[in-house]
Amino acid sequence: MAERKLLAGHAVRRVRRQAGLTQAAMAELLGISPSYLNLVERNQRPLSAALLVRLAERFDFDPRTLTSGEPAGGVDALRRRLADPMFADLEIDRHEVAEWLASAPGGAEAFARVFDRLGGAGDAAGAAPAADDPQVLVRREVERWRNHFAELDELAEGVADELRQSAADLGAALAERLRVRHQLSVRVLPAEVLPDRLFRLDLHARQLQLSELLGPAQRLQLLARQIGQSEARVPVEALVRGAGFSDRAAERLYRRHLLGYFAAAVTMPYARFLRACExxxxDVPLLARRFGTSFEQVAHRLTTLGRVGARGLAFCLLRIDRAGQVSKRFAGMSGSPVADAAGLCPLWSAFEAFARTDTAVTQLVELEDGSRWFSWAHVVHPAVGAVAGVRARYGIALLLGADQARGWAAARGTELGGEAVGIGLGCRACTRRDCGQRSAPPAGHALLVHEREGGVTPFAFAGD
Known part of the structure; x- marks a missing residue:
């Protein structure tokens, strides 16, 4: 926490109000000026280490509560909700959102919860999962951390350094660490022995059993994850407890995400990975070869580069199928509205990747809010062969703000200031009128049906 710039005005204000103090009275107890305290509460000044210590000493205040994130997920998460077409006429800018969070954090959090419950966090098919859906709960918690868990990264880097010293081959080093430190041997078994499993932990035999169907990258991930279950248990369980899930499935999903995060941080240690990125x-394919990982694992890792003082480019990731359903979405530090979209736009070229399985598909796009993004999409196959005669295919799509894309090899040769393809966040959230691909009117707008004329789309709608 010492290396983070903490803007925690909502937490300080809550402590003051619970103590029944005015700003002047609390400032006197903390040995600071009322004007400075006012700036802290309005998030105009960070919470310094010295002030944090005084708060802990003089009030019933646990500094660990600051790691739970801002109300409503912060300014970017709140702005994504306010990007819904029903608010289009209000023209709420970023400054207003920041002021709202600073002055009424409880109200902002209440709005976010109601919005999500009423369907503001829908899936790609447009059906909104319930607010208590385990996946929604876990994704909301990951978003609060912006998918960056500094303590796990630091711990994983230490493990990775030790592994490099013990053996040149990472897989052999991981297996040896499991054998020596955790008394677990690693055994690769034929598919017929594990017909419906990719791995199994047999504590009676003290074996981590892996299916032969797994590729090298997946084996490394599972070995590192098993190490994390023991060596990262303390920080992982602290994060799980801090999330406060009442749903057992959500708790397990979140723990699985954190262990997967740790495993990726072992195979792609933060500092080394960031240097390689720069x-x-x-370059996703090159990074995958260099670190012995898959395209998908590299893409996931790119969304986690949020270390203070050593941040990478701010990527957003979606994993989609041919029907446009989203099975993974990480906004990371990007703040991209696409990560929270209730639907996807058929004009987005990411879907073309399914017809070009050997090459990536790129596109410069512009959303209705005027933000411009460079998109890269590539099809991947899970390294487990066919299941019930079906070999799964997914599209891994990465988006990066056009203002940052000059640093991305995939964007070389693209005129980032040139013409972009206008896309929406699904037809139900898009108010563009000149789209021949529209399949439904936007939510909140009445459908107009004319008997004597017809436009480029059969879904004309009312409203500005």
């Missing part, structure tokens, strides 16, 4: 221009 040296290669964030």
């Amino acid at each position: 040296a290669t221009g964030y």
Whole structure:
């Protein structure tokens, strides 16, 4: 926490109000001026380490509560909710949102919860999962941390350094660490022995059993994850407890995400991975080869580079299928509205990747809010062969703000200031009128049906 710039005005204000103090009275107890305290509460000044210590000493205040994130997920998460077409006429800018969070954090959190419950966090098919859906709960918690868990990264870097010293081959080093430190042997078994499993932990035999169907990258991930279950248990369980899930499935899903995060941080240690990203221009295929991982694992890792003082480019990731359903979405530090979209736009070229399985598909797009993004999409196959005669295919799509994309090798040769393709966040959230691909009117707008004329789309709608 010492290395983070803490803007925690909502937490300080809550402590003051619970103590029944005015700003002047609390400032006197803390040995600061009322004007400075006012700036802290309005998030105009960070919470310094010295002030944090005084708060802990003089009030019933646990500094660990600051790691739970801002109300409503912070300014970017709140702005994504306010990007809904029903608020289009209000023209609420970023400054107003920040002021709202600073002055009424409880109200902002209440709005976010109601919005999510009424369907503001829908899936790609447009059906809004319930607010208590385990996946919604876990994704909301990951978003609060912006998918960056500094303590796990630091711990994983230490493990990775030790592994490099013990053996040149990472897989052998991981297996040896499991054998020596955790008394677990690693055994690869034929598919017929594990017909419906990719791995199994047999504590009676003290074996981590892996299916032969797993590829090298997946094996490394599972070995590192098993190490994390023991060596990262304390920080992982602290994060799980801090999330406060009442749903057992959500708790397990979140724990699985954190262990997967730790495993990725072992195979792609933060500092080394960031240096490689900067040296290669964030070249996903090259990074996958260099670190012995898959395209998907590299793409996931790119969304976690939020270390203070050593941040990478701010990527957003979605994993989609041919029907446009989203099975994974990480906004990371990007703040991209696409990560929270209730639907996807058929004009987005990411879907073309399914017809071009050997090459990536790129596109410069512009959303209705005027933000411009460079998109890269590539099809991947899970390394487990066919299941019930079906070999799964997913599209891994990365988006990066056009203002940052000059640092991305995939964008070389693209005129980032040139013409972009206008896309929406699904037809039900899009108010563009000149779209021949529209399949439904936007939510909150009445459908207009004319008997004597017809436009480029059969879904004309009322409203500005």
